[in-house]
Amino acid sequence: EVQLVESGGGLVQPGGSLKLSCAASGFSFSDSAVHWVRQASGKGLEWVGRIRSKANSYGTAYAASVKGRFTISRDDSKKTAYLQMISLKTEDTAVYYCTRWGTSTSDAFDIWGQGTMVTVSS
Amino acid sequence: DIQMTQSPSSLSASVGDRVTITCQASQDINNYLNWYHHKPGKAPKLLIYDGSNLKTGVPSRFSGSGSGTDFTFTISSLQPEDIGTYYCQQYDDLPITFGQGTRLEIK
Numbered sequence: 001e002v003q004l005v006e007s008g009g010g011l012v013q014p015g016g017s018l019k020l021s022c023a024a025s026g027f028s029f030s031d032s033a034v035h036w037v038r039q040a041s042g043k044g045l046e047w048v049g050r051i052r053s054k055a056n057s058y059g060t061a062y063a064a065s066v067k068g069r070f071t072i073s074r075d076d077s078k079k080t081a082y083l084q085m086i087s088l089k090t091e092d093t094a095v096y097y098c099t100r101w102g103t104s105t106s107d108a109f110d111i112w113g114q115g116t117m118v119t120v121s122s
Numbered sequence: 123d124i125q126m127t128q129s130p131s132s133l134s135a136s137v138g139d140r141v142t143i144t145c146q147a148s149q150d151i152n153n154y155l156n157w158y159h160h161k162p163g164k165a166p167k168l169l170i171y172d173g174s175n176l177k178t179g180v181p182s183r184f185s186g187s188g189s190g191t192d193f194t195f196t197i198s199s200l201q202p203e204d205i206g207t208y209y210c211q212q213y214d215d216l217p218i219t220f221g222q223g224t225r226l227e228i229k
Contacts, residue, residue, distance in 0.1 A: 035218070037166075044207075044209065044220055044221070044222045044223040045158075045160070045166065045209055045211075045220045045223070046220070047217055047218040047219065047220070050218075061216050061217070063217050064123075064217070097165065097166070099166075105178070106156075106168065106171040106172070106175065106177060107154070107156075107171060107172060107213060108156040108168050108171040108172075108177075108211075108213075109156070109158070109166070109168060109211070110168050110171075110177070112165035112166050112167070113165060114164070114165050115165065
């Protein structure tokens with residue numbers, strides 16, 4: 001089955017750190033770019049950042065709101081991508097989704113995980 | 123950043139109605155525009171890519187059109203399972219940006 005499964009969410013204090021994981025199955029993970037998208041309660045979808053494949057030098061890019069605080073990485077041998085978050089702020093509270101950027105059939109987010117909740121609160 | 127403006131922000135329609143959502147980009151994005159459907163607690167789903175291409179397996183009642191800065195998403199005959207929020211998304215340039223969403227409910 002083609003899927004992405006996020007894990008690692010939870011409650012963290014402002015200024016704290018958290019690392020999310022995104023485990024892939026059912027498709028060629030190593031050939032795929034992985035993005036993270038978040039949704040705060042009552043708000044719309046917000047792009048967080050992405051990591052490209054080895055063929056594209058594992059290039060990363062981030063939204064201005066998280067640049068310098070969030071780092072995306074991947075381990076192709078484990079078919080897993082990660083979102084390391086430091087210096088967390090209350091406004092980072094959201095459901096975090098990992099998603100694949102499909103290029104062979106469609107230039108779009110064609111596979112999504114179910115999301116993992118991150119709550120930043122004291 | 124490219125701003126994506128969706129309208130309406132919410133709408134209520136009856137089963138069988140034709141529903142139209144518009145999305146306007148702050149600059150020319152060619153056809154680099156996708157549409158997604160999102161239900162609470164679920165993963166978003168891709169419906170339309172590159173402005174007008176229907177993803178395989180998506181019902182033909184969904185369609186997209188437009189180019190440049192103005193795009194339209196249409197449901198030709200609304201079904202109960204179509205409730206939720208619809209988003210447009212551009213990928214002409216980073217950062218990738220989404221419209222604010224259109225919440226669709228059944229009358």
